[in-house]
Amino acid sequence: MKGYPFVRYVAGLGAGIILYTLLPNGYAVPLLAFAVGVCLFVWGFAQDAGNSIKPIRIGQGMGALLILLGLGWAITYQRTASNRPDNILTLADTLQAYEGVVATQPEERAKTYRVELELRRGKWGLSSVSKSWQPLSGRVIVYLDKASQTSPQTMPSVAQPRYGEVWLVSGSPRPIDPPLNPGEFNYKRYLSYRNIYHQQYLRPFQRKVMGYEPPNQLTRLATVVNRWADSVFTHQVGTRAEYGIVNAMILGVRDDLDTELYRSYSTAGAVHILSVSGLHVGILFLVLTWILHILAPNQENKVWVAVVKLAILWFYALVTGMSPPVLRSAGMFSILILAKALGRQQQLANTLGASAFFILCFDPYALFSAGFQLSNLAVAGIGAWQSPLYQTINLRNRWVNKLWEATAVALVAQLITFPLGVFYFHQFPTYFLLANPVVMILSFLLLPVAMATLAFSWVPYVNEVLGWVLAKTAWLLNQAVMWVGQLPGAAWDGLWLSPMAMCLTYAVILGVVALLLTRDRSYLWATCLVALLLASVISWDNFSQQNQRRLAVHFLPHRTAISVTDGQSSTLLTDLDTTDSRSFDFYLKNTFGQWGVTKLTVADARSTAPAHIRNYHKTSDYALWVWQGQTLLVVNKLGNKSPWRLPAVVDFLIIRRNALREWDQLSGRVVARHIIFDDSNKTPLTDKLLAEAKQRRITCYSVRQMGAYVTELN
Known part of the structure; x- marks a missing residue:
């Protein structure tokens, strides 16, 4: 490391960046590190003030690393947009309209243009003061519909946006959803690293191009x-x-x-x-x-x-x-x-x-x-x-x-x-x-x-x-x-490495390479020890997966996805189109990968008798599935014209396709230990039912608001 000073600098700066992600509000730690680092660094210079040849001092080097650690924390704090007092993330009121500039080159999608808007000002609240335009900062991802709504007959395409266009947008962007399924790609965290916390879907009539002011001429x-x-x-x-x-x-x-x-x-x-x-x-x-x-x-x-x-x-x-x-x-x-x-x-x-x-x-x-x-x-x-x-x-x-x-x-x-x-x-x-x-x-x-x-x-x-x-x-x-x-x-x-397993794998690789390059037997014993630890971690994970038994109601936009898992085999009941592999890969594939599922059977929820599912009975109103002593009732309709009822208590009641509109519809029909709403229900209706359930002290669960429902079965 002696001849590679910037490698040490990166280590110190990177440690400060990681420290900020762990302690974003812990101002005392980086300040103390910076102060101690300055003292050690100055003390090292003072010790060698009269020497023509400056020796290498460990204390002085540690001081420099501590200074860089404090600077890394400070730089990350300064580069985090949510720390600004006028950032959109700090708004307590609903945003009614905002002005922003197209900050990156727009991307063309099949039906939309994906645009990043850098906010300048906004209008929110009900008071006379807040109704006026106020400074606002932050970035919003906007998906602009290509089809114009001004002429339904011809439906002319909207012109592709340009970098530097100034837009006046009506409506309020919504926060980006966190991952709602186990193992799902954390799109919210990925965008937060780019200081983007909100997104909005726009119809062409919701925005107006006010001018052209590129924020950066080189871009x-x-x-x-x-x-x-x-x-x-x-x-x-x-x-x-x-x-x-x-x-x-x-x-x-x-x-x-x-x-x-x-x-x-x-x-x-x-x-x-x-x-x-x-x-x-x-x-x-x-x-x-x-x-x-x-x-x-x-x-x-x-x-x-x-x-x-x-x-x-x-x-x-x-x-x-x-x-x-x-x-x-x-x-x-x-x-x-x-x-x-x-x-x-x-x-x-x-x-x-x-x-x-x-x-x-x-x-x-x-x-x-x-x-x-x-x-x-x-x-x-x-x-x-x-x-x-x-x-x-x-x-x-x-x-x-x-x-x-x-x-x-x-x-x-x-x-x-x-x-x-x-x-x-x-x-x-x-x-x-x-x-x-x-x-x-x-x-x-x-x-x-x-x-x-x-x-x-x-x-x-x-x-x-x-x-x-x-x-x-x-x-x-x-x-x-x-x-x-x-x-x-x-x-x-379908490979899956935990953070610990990944680190141990790198330790084995580095140990083997060091052994081959140096022929030092100490690396052999160290590598064998780490390899044994890695094998133990992987074996324990495999043992846990072989003995798992769980039910899950997954989040799948506007669809139903219910799975039962026994060991490393799962059965997925869904109405997802078989040609829509992109939705499966994004929302569900990582879940089964994380669970170590090697055999996945997909059954069509729209079929009267899905293949490969035993003890499954379906009518136009509901489907009853008995799996290893657990009863799953999937309700499609609760209309008054079909007053069906189940005399026994079911373990899991899964409501889909807006079947439940009033809680009284369940009275005298079914008693359930657990009630779950999947995402095939409309969000406003589910919100209303959840609010009423809280007042009535009814325990229920919505995958849209709370993420996938996953329960371990004994």
């Missing part, structure tokens, strides 16, 4: 360049599949990707190539360095070479619309380029630490981004381990040797990132060694060809040739990935 330029690049690719690349992959890799827009094609990339372990990131900047940097070495040999340290590299890298950043991952990587490679031009010694670990340090100073919440963590881990692992692995095999054939070099990079990157990848994405690509070298080689061709297509888009014939090469390269990339993705067992899906 405005980036959006213009991004749209121009999109128009070039639209003209030069023909079919949708090839255009989609070029759009994703160069512009960062994945809306044009076919669902099956995206799934193939995910299965093959090549989905990272579809998001503009540091990998793309690295490829462009390496190709650019190689080309300049051929065109201008022995000129690598010249200033003009550095200027050319910086210009092309930052032009690519403009093309991507100033994507945050690209900005992070462009910053890191800019440090490398400037260090080489100035003749400074380059150390990858220190450069990576410097890049991460400045990124966290600007955006402390990047520390919790999966992209930030994975990209830094991959670069650090490749820099530390790729060369020793590559040197273990000496191949004489030049091209085979190049292939082995690319394979070594893929192996190291996959090794260092797979525990974190499994923790976030719950799958592991089985054939990554087949896909990644091919993907890397074709990416080394596709990226520079795409940039050349943009650069020569104004030259007749040349632009057509480059566009044809670009389309064929994209086609070849798609075909290779789809072939790997269709192999049997291409993805090891």
Whole structure:
């Protein structure tokens, strides 16, 4: 660590950022750390004031780390928008209208435009003072309906919003929902790291464009360049599949990707190539360095070479619309380029630490981004381990040797990132060694060809040739990935690592690598001990899953989803359309993955006799399901024209599709120990019934307001 000061700086700053997330109101702890750090640092200087040679003092180093810890806490506090007194999150009254500016490049969806609005002022409350416009800050995600309501016959499309438009919006945004199912992706926390806490669905008549005032001219330029690049690719690349992959890799827009094609990339372990990131900047940097070495040999340290590299890298950043991952990587490679031009010694670990340090100073919440963590881990692992692995095999054939070099990079990157990848994405690509070298080689061709297509888009014939090469390269990339993705067992899906298991997995990996590099037997015993602990944790989790027995009424927007789980087998009763795999993946897939379910049987709740369900009786009004001594009554209708009744007490009464409108409808019909409303009921009706239930002292549960109902059965 002695030669890598920025690695230490990042450690101190990162500790302060984590401290803020744990103690956002604990002002005393960072202040005390900062004060102690200053004292230790000054005391270290005072001790060596008369010495010409300054020795290294542990106390002084600890003081610097404590200072950085306090600064990390303070920077995170300052960068958290909810700490501002005028933030929308602090409003006690309902917002009636607000003014905001489009703060990022809008994204086009199938039926809406997704827009981030930076708030300026708002109107709320009933008093004469509060009715006037007041300063307001914060960001809101707005989904603007594409269809205009002014002309129902023709339904003309709404023009795509532009960065910098000033909107006057009526209505009040609502807070973003927390995850309502076990294991569901925490979209609320993800957006809170970007200081976004609210969202709103807008009809076109609910907003009015008041003007055009881009808050940042560089971002405005980036959006213009991004749209121009999109128009070039639209003209030069023909079919949708090839255009989609070029759009994703160069512009960062994945809306044009076919669902099956995206799934193939995910299965093959090549989905990272579809998001503009540091990998793309690295490829462009390496190709650019190689080309300049051929065109201008022995000129690598010249200033003009550095200027050319910086210009092309930052032009690519403009093309991507100033994507945050690209900005992070462009910053890191800019440090490398400037260090080489100035003749400074380059150390990858220190450069990576410097890049991460400045990124966290600007955006402390990047520390919790999966992209930030994975990209830094991959670069650090490749820099530390790729060369020793590559040197273990000496191949004489030049091209085979190049292939082995690319394979070594893929192996190291996959090794260092797979525990974190499994923790976030719950799958592991089985054939990554087949896909990644091919993907890397074709990416080394596709990226520079795409940039050349943009650069020569104004030259007749040349632009057509480059566009044809670009389309064929994209086609070849798609075909290779789809072939790997269709192999049997291409993805090891349904994996789940707890935070402890992930940390222990990394400890085993680091121990094995240290043993191979140093041949020190102490690492062998330490690795065996950690591996034994990891096996114990996984075995206990597996034992718990094999003995679990539970009932769950899941949250599924406007749908019914009821599951019973016995061991690692589950039966799901739902009215979700079988073609809607996206809703299942987002809301339910992680739940069954977290529970270790290996066998999931899906039954249609609309069927009179769903397959694979025993002891199930259904009528048009209700369905009665007896499972292992527990009675589940699913009610569809409680009308007066069908006065059915059940003489016995049921364990679980599940109300769906607005069947219950008044509590008196249950009198004399059914007695239940537990009453649950699923999300197929209208929210206002459920709210009314919950309020009445509180007055009547009736215990009931709503998955919309309280999240999925999960109960362990003995």
